[in-house]
Amino acid sequence: MKAKKIAVIGAGVSGLGAIKCCLEEGLEPVCFEQRNDIGGLWRYEETPESGCASIYKSLFCNTSKEMTAFSDYPFPDHYPNYLHNSKIMEYLRMYARHFGLMKHIQFLSKVCTVRKRLDFSTSGQWDVVVETDGKQKTHVFDGIMICSGHYTAKYLPLQDFAGIQKFKGRYLHSWEYKHADDFVGKRVVVIGIGNSGADVASEIGHVAEQVFISTKRGTWIWTRVWDNGNPMDVTLFTRYNSTVQKFWPTFLINRWAENKLNARFNHANYGLQPKHRFLSHQATFGDDLANHIITGRVLIKPNVKEFTATSAIFEDGTEESIDAVVFATGYKLSFPFLEDDSAILDSQRSMFKFVFPPQLKKPTLAFIGIIQPIGATIPISEMQSRWVVRVFKGLKKLPSEHDMMADITRKRKQLAKTFVESPRDASRVQYIDYMDEIASELGVKPNLLSLLFWDAKLAKEIFYGPCTAYQYRLQGPGKWGGAREAILTQRNRILKPLRTRVFTPSGPPSSRLFWVKCICAVIFLSIPILLIIQMIHH
Numbered sequence: 001m002k003a004k005k006i007a008v009i010g011a012g013v014s015g016l017g018a019i020k021c022c023l024e025e026g027l028e029p030v031c032f033e034q035r036n037d038i039g040g041l042w043r044y045e046e047t048p049e050s051g052c053a054s055i056y057k058s059l060f061c062n063t064s065k066e067m068t069a070f071s072d073y074p075f076p077d078h079y080p081n082y083l084h085n086s087k088i089m090e091y092l093r094m095y096a097r098h099f100g101l102m103k104h105i106q107f108l109s110k111v112c113t114v115r116k117r118l119d120f121s122t123s124g125q126w127d128v129v130v131e132t133d134g135k136q137k138t139h140v141f142d143g144i145m146i147c148s149g150h151y152t153a154k155y156l157p158l159q160d161f162a163g164i165q166k167f168k169g170r171y172l173h174s175w176e177y178k179h180a181d182d183f184v185g186k187r188v189v190v191i192g193i194g195n196s197g198a199d200v201a202s203e204i205g206h207v208a209e210q211v212f213i214s215t216k217r218g219t220w221i222w223t224r225v226w227d228n229g230n231p232m233d234v235t236l237f238t239r240y241n242s243t244v245q246k247f248w249p250t251f252l253i254n255r256w257a258e259n260k261l262n263a264r265f266n267h268a269n270y271g272l273q274p275k276h277r278f279l280s281h282q283a284t285f286g287d288d289l290a291n292h293i294i295t296g297r298v299l300i301k302p303n304v305k306e307f308t309a310t311s312a313i314f315e316d317g318t319e320e321s322i323d324a325v326v327f328a329t330g331y332k333l334s335f336p337f338l339e340d341d342s343a344i345l346d347s348q349r350s351m352f353k354f355v356f357p358p359q360l361k362k363p364t365l366a367f368i369g370i371i372q373p374i375g376a377t378i379p380i381s382e383m384q385s386r387w388v389v390r391v392f393k394g395l396k397k398l399p400s401e402h403d404m405m406a407d408i409t410r411k412r413k414q415l416a417k418t419f420v421e422s423p424r425d426a427s428r429v430q431y432i433d434y435m436d437e438i439a440s441e442l443g444v445k446p447n448l449l450s451l452l453f454w455d456a457k458l459a460k461e462i463f464y465g466p467c468t469a470y471q472y473r474l475q476g477p478g479k480w481g482g483a484r485e486a487i488l489t490q491r492n493r494i495l496k497p498l499r500t501r502v503f504t505p506s507g508p509p510s511s512r513l514f515w516v517k518c519i520c521a522v523i524f525l526s527i528p529i530l531l532i533i534q535m536i537h538h
Protein backbone atom coordinates (compact mmCIF):
# COMPACT_ATOMS: atom_id res chain seq x y z
CA MET A 1 0.00 0.00 0.00
CA LYS A 2 1.18 3.50 -0.74
CA ALA A 3 2.29 5.52 2.26
CA LYS A 4 -0.30 8.03 3.36
CA LYS A 5 0.52 11.65 2.54
CA ILE A 6 0.24 14.02 5.44
CA ALA A 7 0.27 17.81 5.25
CA VAL A 8 1.99 19.44 8.21
CA ILE A 9 1.14 23.12 8.44
CA GLY A 10 3.98 25.12 10.00
CA ALA A 11 7.59 24.22 10.80
CA GLY A 12 7.76 25.44 14.38
CA VAL A 13 8.34 23.20 17.36
CA SER A 14 5.04 21.37 16.83
CA GLY A 15 5.55 20.99 13.09
CA LEU A 16 9.06 19.59 13.44
CA GLY A 17 7.86 17.03 15.96
CA ALA A 18 4.96 16.15 13.67
CA ILE A 19 7.24 15.51 10.67
CA LYS A 20 9.47 13.34 12.81
CA CYS A 21 6.50 11.30 14.09
CA CYS A 22 5.17 10.80 10.55
CA LEU A 23 8.55 9.50 9.41
CA GLU A 24 8.77 7.24 12.44
CA GLU A 25 5.49 5.58 11.45
CA GLY A 26 6.26 5.35 7.75
CA LEU A 27 3.92 8.13 6.65
CA GLU A 28 4.90 10.66 4.01
CA PRO A 29 4.89 14.18 5.48
CA VAL A 30 4.99 17.40 3.48
CA CYS A 31 5.44 20.44 5.68
CA PHE A 32 4.41 23.87 4.42
CA GLU A 33 6.10 26.82 6.08
CA GLN A 34 5.20 30.41 5.34
CA ARG A 35 8.62 31.79 6.15
CA ASN A 36 12.01 30.78 4.82
CA ASP A 37 13.19 29.05 7.97
CA ILE A 38 12.16 26.62 10.67
CA GLY A 39 11.47 27.58 14.29
CA GLY A 40 8.10 29.36 14.12
CA LEU A 41 7.64 31.40 17.25
CA TRP A 42 11.24 30.86 18.32
CA ARG A 43 12.78 32.44 15.26
CA TYR A 44 13.50 36.04 16.15
CA GLU A 45 12.98 38.63 13.45
CA GLU A 46 13.47 42.35 13.66
CA THR A 47 10.18 43.16 11.94
CA PRO A 48 7.04 41.20 12.68
CA GLU A 49 5.30 39.56 9.76
CA SER A 50 1.53 39.56 9.70
CA GLY A 51 0.06 36.11 10.24
CA CYS A 52 3.22 34.89 11.98
CA ALA A 53 4.25 34.74 15.61
CA SER A 54 6.69 37.40 16.74
CA ILE A 55 8.85 37.54 19.85
CA TYR A 56 11.02 40.15 21.53
CA LYS A 57 14.77 39.92 21.39
CA SER A 58 15.22 39.05 25.05
CA LEU A 59 12.65 36.25 25.24
CA PHE A 60 13.73 33.27 27.30
CA CYS A 61 11.87 30.01 27.48
CA ASN A 62 9.81 29.69 30.67
CA THR A 63 10.31 25.96 31.02
CA SER A 64 13.70 24.45 31.74
CA LYS A 65 15.66 22.49 29.17
CA GLU A 66 15.15 19.03 30.67
CA MET A 67 11.40 19.52 30.77
CA THR A 68 11.34 21.19 27.35
CA ALA A 69 13.30 18.66 25.32
CA PHE A 70 11.85 16.32 22.73
CA SER A 71 11.44 12.91 24.33
CA ASP A 72 14.28 11.26 22.43
CA TYR A 73 16.61 14.19 22.00
CA PRO A 74 17.92 15.80 25.21
CA PHE A 75 19.52 19.24 25.06
CA PRO A 76 23.32 19.22 25.14
CA ASP A 77 24.47 19.02 28.75
CA HIS A 78 26.31 22.36 28.73
CA TYR A 79 23.24 24.35 27.63
CA PRO A 80 21.83 26.64 30.33
CA ASN A 81 18.68 25.47 32.06
CA TYR A 82 16.55 28.31 30.78
CA LEU A 83 17.23 29.00 27.16
CA HIS A 84 17.32 32.17 25.15
CA ASN A 85 15.33 31.98 21.93
CA SER A 86 18.56 31.78 19.89
CA LYS A 87 19.59 28.68 21.83
CA ILE A 88 16.22 27.04 21.23
CA MET A 89 16.77 27.72 17.53
CA GLU A 90 20.17 26.01 17.69
CA TYR A 91 18.55 23.01 19.30
CA LEU A 92 15.78 22.86 16.70
CA ARG A 93 18.33 22.99 13.89
CA MET A 94 20.24 20.12 15.47
CA TYR A 95 17.01 18.16 15.87
CA ALA A 96 15.96 18.75 12.27
CA ARG A 97 19.39 17.74 11.02
CA HIS A 98 19.62 14.68 13.25
CA PHE A 99 16.30 13.24 12.10
CA GLY A 100 16.61 14.42 8.49
CA LEU A 101 13.54 16.64 8.58
CA MET A 102 14.64 19.50 6.32
CA LYS A 103 13.97 17.74 3.04
CA HIS A 104 10.32 17.37 3.97
CA ILE A 105 9.75 21.10 4.41
CA GLN A 106 8.66 23.47 1.64
CA PHE A 107 9.60 26.98 2.67
CA LEU A 108 7.91 30.23 1.60
CA SER A 109 4.77 28.19 1.08
CA LYS A 110 1.60 29.56 2.52
CA VAL A 111 -1.38 27.32 3.04
CA CYS A 112 -4.42 29.23 1.72
CA THR A 113 -7.22 26.72 2.16
CA VAL A 114 -7.76 23.28 3.57
CA ARG A 115 -10.96 21.78 2.23
CA LYS A 116 -12.64 18.36 2.42
CA ARG A 117 -12.67 16.51 -0.89
CA LEU A 118 -16.02 15.55 -2.38
CA ASP A 119 -15.52 11.92 -1.45
CA PHE A 120 -14.38 12.83 2.06
CA SER A 121 -16.86 10.56 3.81
CA THR A 122 -15.23 7.53 2.19
CA SER A 123 -11.65 8.67 1.53
CA GLY A 124 -11.10 11.12 4.38
CA GLN A 125 -8.96 13.15 1.98
CA TRP A 126 -8.35 16.88 1.83
CA ASP A 127 -7.56 19.43 -0.85
CA VAL A 128 -4.86 21.79 0.29
CA VAL A 129 -4.25 24.97 -1.68
CA VAL A 130 -0.71 26.24 -1.23
CA GLU A 131 0.73 29.49 -2.51
CA THR A 132 4.41 29.55 -3.46
CA ASP A 133 6.02 32.40 -5.41
CA GLY A 134 2.62 33.97 -5.93
CA LYS A 135 1.32 30.82 -7.62
CA GLN A 136 -1.39 28.64 -6.10
CA LYS A 137 -1.38 24.89 -6.39
CA THR A 138 -3.78 22.26 -5.05
CA HIS A 139 -2.45 19.11 -3.40
CA VAL A 140 -4.35 16.08 -2.16
CA PHE A 141 -3.59 14.77 1.33
CA ASP A 142 -4.73 11.83 3.41
CA GLY A 143 -4.25 13.68 6.66
CA ILE A 144 -3.70 17.19 8.01
CA MET A 145 -1.69 18.20 11.05
CA ILE A 146 -2.25 21.83 11.95
CA CYS A 147 0.89 23.06 13.69
CA SER A 148 0.56 26.78 13.06
CA GLY A 149 0.47 27.71 16.72
CA HIS A 150 -1.68 30.06 18.71
CA TYR A 151 0.45 33.16 18.92
CA THR A 152 -0.13 34.48 15.41
CA ALA A 153 -3.21 36.67 15.79
CA LYS A 154 -2.84 39.41 18.37
CA TYR A 155 -5.75 40.18 20.62
CA LEU A 156 -6.04 43.95 20.85
CA PRO A 157 -9.27 44.99 22.56
CA LEU A 158 -9.03 48.72 21.78
CA GLN A 159 -12.79 49.07 22.16
CA ASP A 160 -12.35 48.50 25.90
CA PHE A 161 -10.06 51.50 26.20
CA ALA A 162 -11.95 54.74 25.91
CA GLY A 163 -10.04 57.62 24.38
CA ILE A 164 -7.21 55.55 22.89
CA GLN A 165 -7.90 57.24 19.51
CA LYS A 166 -7.19 60.63 21.09
CA PHE A 167 -3.90 59.43 22.59
CA LYS A 168 -1.02 61.26 20.88
CA GLY A 169 1.77 58.92 21.96
CA ARG A 170 2.68 55.57 20.48
CA TYR A 171 0.71 52.44 21.23
CA LEU A 172 1.55 48.91 20.17
CA HIS A 173 0.85 45.27 20.93
CA SER A 174 3.58 43.19 22.56
CA TRP A 175 3.61 41.23 19.26
CA GLU A 176 5.31 44.32 17.74
CA TYR A 177 7.61 44.93 20.70
CA LYS A 178 11.23 43.97 19.98
CA HIS A 179 13.53 45.75 22.45
CA ALA A 180 13.59 48.64 24.87
CA ASP A 181 15.51 51.11 22.65
CA ASP A 182 12.41 53.04 21.68
CA PHE A 183 11.46 53.66 25.28
CA VAL A 184 14.58 55.29 26.73
CA GLY A 185 13.55 58.09 29.09
CA LYS A 186 9.86 57.57 28.35
CA ARG A 187 6.85 57.08 30.59
CA VAL A 188 5.18 53.83 29.57
CA VAL A 189 2.05 51.92 30.52
CA VAL A 190 2.02 48.18 29.94
CA ILE A 191 -1.49 46.76 29.83
CA GLY A 192 -1.71 43.23 31.19
CA ILE A 193 0.48 41.19 33.46
CA GLY A 194 0.82 37.88 31.70
CA ASN A 195 4.28 36.55 30.92
CA SER A 196 4.85 39.07 28.12
CA GLY A 197 3.54 41.99 30.14
CA ALA A 198 5.88 41.26 33.04
CA ASP A 199 8.85 40.67 30.70
CA VAL A 200 8.30 43.81 28.65
CA ALA A 201 7.73 46.00 31.71
CA SER A 202 10.87 44.68 33.39
CA GLU A 203 12.96 45.22 30.30
CA ILE A 204 11.68 48.72 29.63
CA GLY A 205 12.03 49.44 33.34
CA HIS A 206 15.81 49.49 32.98
CA VAL A 207 15.81 52.48 30.64
CA ALA A 208 12.46 54.22 30.89
CA GLU A 209 11.74 57.16 33.15
CA GLN A 210 8.77 55.31 34.62
CA VAL A 211 6.85 52.14 33.81
CA PHE A 212 3.34 51.34 34.98
CA ILE A 213 1.73 47.94 34.71
CA SER A 214 -2.02 48.15 34.55
CA THR A 215 -3.80 44.99 35.61
CA LYS A 216 -7.44 44.29 36.13
CA ARG A 217 -7.00 40.97 37.83
CA GLY A 218 -3.56 40.99 39.48
CA THR A 219 -1.51 37.83 39.43
CA TRP A 220 0.64 35.41 41.37
CA ILE A 221 4.29 35.81 40.51
CA TRP A 222 6.49 32.77 40.43
CA THR A 223 10.06 32.47 39.36
CA ARG A 224 12.25 30.34 37.16
CA VAL A 225 14.80 30.06 39.96
CA TRP A 226 13.25 27.93 42.69
CA ASP A 227 14.43 26.44 46.00
CA ASN A 228 18.17 25.83 46.11
CA GLY A 229 18.42 27.58 42.77
CA ASN A 230 16.91 24.64 40.93
CA PRO A 231 14.63 25.28 37.96
CA MET A 232 11.06 25.69 39.09
CA ASP A 233 9.47 23.08 36.85
CA VAL A 234 12.09 20.48 37.64
CA THR A 235 11.27 20.83 41.33
CA LEU A 236 7.50 21.03 41.16
CA PHE A 237 6.50 18.86 38.21
CA THR A 238 7.25 15.44 39.63
CA ARG A 239 5.02 12.36 39.78
CA TYR A 240 5.38 12.43 43.52
CA ASN A 241 3.98 15.94 43.67
CA SER A 242 1.23 15.19 41.25
CA THR A 243 0.19 12.20 43.37
CA VAL A 244 0.28 14.22 46.56
CA GLN A 245 -1.84 16.92 44.91
CA LYS A 246 -4.52 14.37 44.04
CA PHE A 247 -5.00 13.62 47.73
CA TRP A 248 -4.64 17.05 49.17
CA PRO A 249 -7.61 19.38 49.18
CA THR A 250 -7.22 22.23 46.71
CA PHE A 251 -7.45 24.94 49.34
CA LEU A 252 -4.44 23.51 51.18
CA ILE A 253 -2.35 23.44 48.02
CA ASN A 254 -3.42 26.99 47.30
CA ARG A 255 -2.49 28.06 50.79
CA TRP A 256 0.89 26.33 50.58
CA ALA A 257 1.68 27.93 47.21
CA GLU A 258 0.46 31.40 48.14
CA ASN A 259 2.38 31.40 51.42
CA LYS A 260 5.44 30.36 49.55
CA LEU A 261 5.10 33.11 46.96
CA ASN A 262 4.19 35.71 49.58
CA ALA A 263 7.28 34.78 51.57
CA ARG A 264 9.38 36.22 48.75
CA PHE A 265 7.32 39.39 48.65
CA ASN A 266 3.87 40.13 49.92
CA HIS A 267 1.61 40.29 46.89
CA ALA A 268 -0.89 42.58 48.57
CA ASN A 269 1.80 45.09 49.59
CA TYR A 270 3.19 45.04 46.08
CA GLY A 271 -0.17 45.77 44.50
CA LEU A 272 -0.32 42.39 42.81
CA GLN A 273 -2.68 40.36 44.99
CA PRO A 274 -5.30 38.76 42.75
CA LYS A 275 -8.80 37.78 43.83
CA HIS A 276 -8.33 34.32 42.40
CA ARG A 277 -6.49 31.55 44.16
CA PHE A 278 -3.15 30.27 42.94
CA LEU A 279 -4.44 27.22 41.08
CA SER A 280 -7.31 29.05 39.37
CA HIS A 281 -5.31 30.98 36.84
CA GLN A 282 -1.96 30.95 35.13
CA ALA A 283 0.75 32.42 37.33
CA THR A 284 3.20 34.86 35.77
CA PHE A 285 6.92 34.35 35.52
CA GLY A 286 8.59 37.41 36.97
CA ASP A 287 12.08 36.79 38.26
CA ASP A 288 12.91 40.51 37.97
CA LEU A 289 9.59 42.11 38.70
CA ALA A 290 9.89 42.45 42.47
CA ASN A 291 13.26 44.20 42.09
CA HIS A 292 11.72 46.69 39.72
CA ILE A 293 8.82 47.35 42.03
CA ILE A 294 10.93 47.83 45.13
CA THR A 295 13.21 50.25 43.28
CA GLY A 296 10.20 52.11 41.95
CA ARG A 297 10.98 51.65 38.30
CA VAL A 298 7.74 49.73 37.83
CA LEU A 299 4.51 50.67 39.57
CA ILE A 300 1.41 48.47 39.57
CA LYS A 301 -1.85 50.18 38.69
CA PRO A 302 -5.47 49.05 38.27
CA ASN A 303 -7.32 48.99 34.96
CA VAL A 304 -7.11 52.03 32.69
CA LYS A 305 -10.47 53.79 32.65
CA GLU A 306 -9.61 56.09 29.78
CA PHE A 307 -6.81 57.65 27.81
CA THR A 308 -6.46 61.35 27.12
CA ALA A 309 -4.13 62.86 24.52
CA THR A 310 -1.16 62.64 26.90
CA SER A 311 -2.19 60.59 29.89
CA ALA A 312 -3.86 57.51 31.28
CA ILE A 313 -6.61 57.75 33.90
CA PHE A 314 -6.86 54.63 36.02
CA GLU A 315 -9.93 53.17 37.71
CA ASP A 316 -8.78 54.40 41.11
CA GLY A 317 -8.98 57.95 39.74
CA THR A 318 -5.23 58.56 39.52
CA GLU A 319 -3.86 60.09 36.33
CA GLU A 320 -0.36 59.67 34.94
CA SER A 321 1.13 61.43 31.97
CA ILE A 322 2.53 58.89 29.53
CA ASP A 323 4.37 58.67 26.22
CA ALA A 324 3.60 55.11 25.16
CA VAL A 325 1.30 52.16 25.76
CA VAL A 326 2.20 48.50 25.26
CA PHE A 327 -0.78 46.18 25.06
CA ALA A 328 0.34 42.81 26.40
CA THR A 329 -3.17 41.50 25.96
CA GLY A 330 -2.35 38.17 24.41
CA TYR A 331 -3.51 36.32 21.34
CA LYS A 332 -6.58 34.70 19.86
CA LEU A 333 -6.90 31.51 17.88
CA SER A 334 -6.79 31.93 14.15
CA PHE A 335 -6.77 29.35 11.36
CA PRO A 336 -7.59 31.43 8.29
CA PHE A 337 -6.99 28.48 5.95
CA LEU A 338 -9.80 26.40 7.42
CA GLU A 339 -12.81 26.76 5.17
CA ASP A 340 -15.62 26.23 7.62
CA ASP A 341 -13.65 27.52 10.54
CA SER A 342 -16.64 27.78 12.83
CA ALA A 343 -18.01 24.32 12.06
CA ILE A 344 -14.72 22.64 12.82
CA LEU A 345 -14.02 24.62 15.93
CA ASP A 346 -16.18 26.93 17.97
CA SER A 347 -13.33 27.33 20.34
CA GLN A 348 -10.48 25.03 21.17
CA ARG A 349 -12.57 23.50 23.88
CA SER A 350 -14.54 21.54 21.32
CA MET A 351 -11.64 19.29 20.36
CA PHE A 352 -11.37 15.76 21.61
CA LYS A 353 -8.40 15.94 23.96
CA PHE A 354 -7.60 19.28 22.29
CA VAL A 355 -6.57 17.45 19.13
CA PHE A 356 -9.41 15.94 17.06
CA PRO A 357 -12.59 17.77 16.00
CA PRO A 358 -15.21 15.18 16.93
CA GLN A 359 -17.69 16.00 14.15
CA LEU A 360 -15.53 14.85 11.26
CA LYS A 361 -16.69 11.64 9.63
CA LYS A 362 -13.05 10.56 9.28
CA PRO A 363 -10.40 11.44 11.86
CA THR A 364 -7.93 12.85 9.34
CA LEU A 365 -7.42 16.34 10.72
CA ALA A 366 -5.62 17.13 13.95
CA PHE A 367 -4.54 20.19 15.89
CA ILE A 368 -1.06 19.94 17.39
CA GLY A 369 0.13 22.17 20.20
CA ILE A 370 -3.02 24.28 20.37
CA ILE A 371 -3.15 23.97 24.11
CA GLN A 372 -2.03 25.83 27.23
CA PRO A 373 -0.12 23.36 29.34
CA ILE A 374 1.12 24.29 32.80
CA GLY A 375 4.47 23.00 31.68
CA ALA A 376 6.42 22.66 28.47
CA THR A 377 4.82 22.66 25.04
CA ILE A 378 7.36 20.72 22.96
CA PRO A 379 6.87 17.32 24.63
CA ILE A 380 3.10 17.81 24.69
CA SER A 381 2.93 18.55 20.97
CA GLU A 382 5.20 15.63 20.30
CA MET A 383 3.01 13.28 22.34
CA GLN A 384 -0.07 14.50 20.46
CA SER A 385 1.70 13.84 17.16
CA ARG A 386 2.69 10.34 18.20
CA TRP A 387 -0.95 9.62 18.94
CA VAL A 388 -2.26 11.32 15.80
CA VAL A 389 -0.05 9.38 13.38
CA ARG A 390 -1.25 6.11 14.92
CA VAL A 391 -4.84 7.22 14.44
CA PHE A 392 -4.10 8.31 10.85
CA LYS A 393 -2.64 4.88 10.19
CA GLY A 394 -5.74 3.21 11.57
CA LEU A 395 -3.81 1.53 14.39
CA LYS A 396 -5.83 3.46 16.94
CA LYS A 397 -9.55 4.10 16.83
CA LEU A 398 -11.25 7.16 18.24
CA PRO A 399 -14.45 6.73 20.26
CA SER A 400 -17.79 7.54 18.64
CA GLU A 401 -18.74 11.18 18.14
CA HIS A 402 -21.19 10.86 21.00
CA ASP A 403 -18.55 9.56 23.40
CA MET A 404 -16.05 12.18 22.34
CA MET A 405 -18.60 14.92 22.93
CA ALA A 406 -19.36 13.47 26.35
CA ASP A 407 -15.66 13.54 27.21
CA ILE A 408 -15.37 17.13 26.00
CA THR A 409 -18.36 18.25 28.04
CA ARG A 410 -17.00 16.56 31.13
CA LYS A 411 -13.60 18.24 30.70
CA ARG A 412 -15.25 21.59 30.12
CA LYS A 413 -17.13 21.31 33.39
CA GLN A 414 -13.92 20.44 35.21
CA LEU A 415 -12.12 23.41 33.66
CA ALA A 416 -14.93 25.77 34.58
CA LYS A 417 -14.71 24.57 38.16
CA THR A 418 -10.94 24.83 38.37
CA PHE A 419 -10.12 28.01 36.49
CA VAL A 420 -11.39 31.54 36.28
CA GLU A 421 -13.20 32.39 33.07
CA SER A 422 -10.62 33.46 30.51
CA PRO A 423 -10.03 32.37 26.93
CA ARG A 424 -6.63 30.88 27.63
CA ASP A 425 -7.80 28.89 30.60
CA ALA A 426 -10.21 27.14 28.26
CA SER A 427 -7.42 24.86 27.09
CA ARG A 428 -5.28 24.69 30.18
CA VAL A 429 -4.00 21.29 31.23
CA GLN A 430 -1.73 19.98 33.93
CA TYR A 431 1.39 18.74 32.24
CA ILE A 432 1.74 15.30 33.84
CA ASP A 433 -1.98 14.49 33.75
CA TYR A 434 -2.27 15.32 30.09
CA MET A 435 0.91 13.54 29.06
CA ASP A 436 -0.23 10.42 30.91
CA GLU A 437 -3.67 10.61 29.37
CA ILE A 438 -2.37 10.63 25.80
CA ALA A 439 0.44 8.22 26.66
CA SER A 440 -2.14 5.71 27.91
CA GLU A 441 -3.94 5.90 24.57
CA LEU A 442 -0.64 4.97 22.97
CA GLY A 443 0.61 2.46 25.50
CA VAL A 444 3.77 4.42 26.28
CA LYS A 445 3.05 5.47 29.84
CA PRO A 446 5.86 4.13 32.05
CA ASN A 447 4.78 1.16 34.12
CA LEU A 448 6.04 2.12 37.56
CA LEU A 449 4.98 -1.06 39.27
CA SER A 450 6.94 -3.39 37.06
CA LEU A 451 9.86 -0.97 37.02
CA LEU A 452 9.91 -1.07 40.78
CA PHE A 453 10.67 -4.79 40.55
CA TRP A 454 13.07 -4.76 37.64
CA ASP A 455 14.80 -1.43 37.87
CA ALA A 456 14.23 0.25 41.22
CA LYS A 457 16.79 2.96 40.55
CA LEU A 458 14.96 4.05 37.44
CA ALA A 459 11.56 3.79 39.11
CA LYS A 460 12.76 6.05 41.90
CA GLU A 461 13.95 8.75 39.52
CA ILE A 462 10.74 8.52 37.51
CA PHE A 463 8.62 8.95 40.61
CA TYR A 464 10.60 11.49 42.61
CA GLY A 465 12.56 13.14 39.83
CA PRO A 466 11.32 15.69 37.29
CA CYS A 467 8.72 14.19 34.97
CA THR A 468 10.79 14.58 31.82
CA ALA A 469 9.48 13.30 28.50
CA TYR A 470 12.14 10.58 28.14
CA GLN A 471 9.88 8.51 30.43
CA TYR A 472 7.49 8.08 27.55
CA ARG A 473 10.11 6.39 25.40
CA LEU A 474 10.78 3.43 27.70
CA GLN A 475 8.17 1.14 26.22
CA GLY A 476 5.58 0.73 23.48
CA PRO A 477 5.67 2.17 19.97
CA GLY A 478 8.53 4.62 19.44
CA LYS A 479 10.60 3.08 22.23
CA TRP A 480 14.06 4.65 22.39
CA GLY A 481 17.15 2.79 23.58
CA GLY A 482 18.63 5.91 25.17
CA ALA A 483 15.64 6.73 27.36
CA ARG A 484 16.84 5.06 30.56
CA GLU A 485 20.25 6.68 30.32
CA ALA A 486 18.68 10.08 29.60
CA ILE A 487 16.53 9.83 32.73
CA LEU A 488 19.36 8.73 34.99
CA THR A 489 21.65 11.52 33.77
CA GLN A 490 19.12 14.36 33.74
CA ARG A 491 20.32 15.81 37.05
CA ASN A 492 23.86 15.98 35.72
CA ARG A 493 22.64 17.94 32.74
CA ILE A 494 20.88 20.36 35.07
CA LEU A 495 23.98 20.98 37.17
CA LYS A 496 26.62 20.98 34.44
CA PRO A 497 25.94 24.49 33.07
CA LEU A 498 25.82 25.93 36.60
CA ARG A 499 29.02 24.47 37.99
CA THR A 500 31.32 26.43 35.75
CA ARG A 501 33.56 27.26 38.66
CA VAL A 502 34.17 24.29 40.89
CA PHE A 503 34.35 25.10 44.55
CA THR A 504 37.22 23.39 46.38
CA PRO A 505 37.34 24.13 50.09
CA SER A 506 40.80 25.12 51.33
CA GLY A 507 42.14 23.86 54.66
CA PRO A 508 39.97 21.86 57.06
CA PRO A 509 36.27 22.66 56.70
CA SER A 510 35.23 25.42 59.06
CA SER A 511 32.70 23.18 60.79
CA ARG A 512 35.46 20.82 61.89
CA LEU A 513 37.46 23.78 63.17
CA PHE A 514 34.40 24.88 65.11
CA TRP A 515 34.18 21.56 66.96
CA VAL A 516 37.89 21.53 67.69
CA LYS A 517 37.51 24.98 69.24
CA CYS A 518 34.53 23.85 71.29
CA ILE A 519 36.34 20.85 72.69
CA CYS A 520 39.34 22.99 73.59
CA ALA A 521 37.08 25.48 75.33
CA VAL A 522 35.34 22.75 77.31
CA ILE A 523 38.66 21.28 78.48
CA PHE A 524 40.02 24.70 79.28
CA LEU A 525 36.94 25.70 81.29
CA SER A 526 36.68 22.39 83.14
CA ILE A 527 40.25 22.48 84.50
CA PRO A 528 39.47 24.98 87.31
CA ILE A 529 36.23 23.09 88.09
CA LEU A 530 38.14 19.82 88.34
CA LEU A 531 40.69 21.51 90.60
CA ILE A 532 37.96 22.83 92.88
CA ILE A 533 36.27 19.41 93.05
CA GLN A 534 39.62 17.86 93.96
CA MET A 535 40.23 20.45 96.67
CA ILE A 536 36.80 19.80 98.19
CA HIS A 537 37.44 16.01 98.25
CA HIS A 538 40.64 16.57 100.19
Ligand SMILES: *C1O[C@H](CO)[C@@H](O)[C@H](O)[C@H]1NC(C)=O
Binding pocket: 235, 236, 238, 240, 241, 244, 464
Ligand atom coordinates in the same frame (compact mmCIF):
# COMPACT_ATOMS: atom_id res chain seq x y z
C1 LIG B 1 7.15 18.88 45.23
O1 LIG B 1 8.21 18.08 45.63
C2 LIG B 1 9.36 18.76 46.04
C3 LIG B 1 10.42 17.75 46.40
O2 LIG B 1 10.37 16.67 45.54
C4 LIG B 1 9.04 19.69 47.19
O3 LIG B 1 10.18 20.46 47.52
C5 LIG B 1 7.90 20.59 46.81
O4 LIG B 1 7.53 21.37 47.90
C6 LIG B 1 6.71 19.80 46.32
N1 LIG B 1 5.66 20.70 45.89
C7 LIG B 1 4.37 20.42 45.97
C8 LIG B 1 3.44 21.43 45.44
O5 LIG B 1 3.95 19.40 46.46
Ligand SMILES: *[C@@H]1O[C@H](CO)[C@@H](O)[C@H](O)[C@H]1NC(C)=O
Binding pocket: 062, 063, 194, 195, 196, 282, 283, 372, 373, 374, 375, 376
Ligand atom coordinates in the same frame (compact mmCIF):
# COMPACT_ATOMS: atom_id res chain seq x y z
C1 LIG C 1 5.09 30.06 29.40
O1 LIG C 1 4.60 31.18 28.70
C2 LIG C 1 3.53 30.91 27.82
C3 LIG C 1 3.20 32.20 27.12
O2 LIG C 1 2.78 33.19 28.02
C4 LIG C 1 2.35 30.33 28.59
O3 LIG C 1 1.31 30.02 27.72
C5 LIG C 1 2.79 29.11 29.34
O4 LIG C 1 1.75 28.62 30.13
C6 LIG C 1 3.98 29.44 30.23
N1 LIG C 1 4.47 28.23 30.87
C7 LIG C 1 4.30 27.99 32.17
C8 LIG C 1 4.93 26.74 32.68
O5 LIG C 1 3.69 28.74 32.89
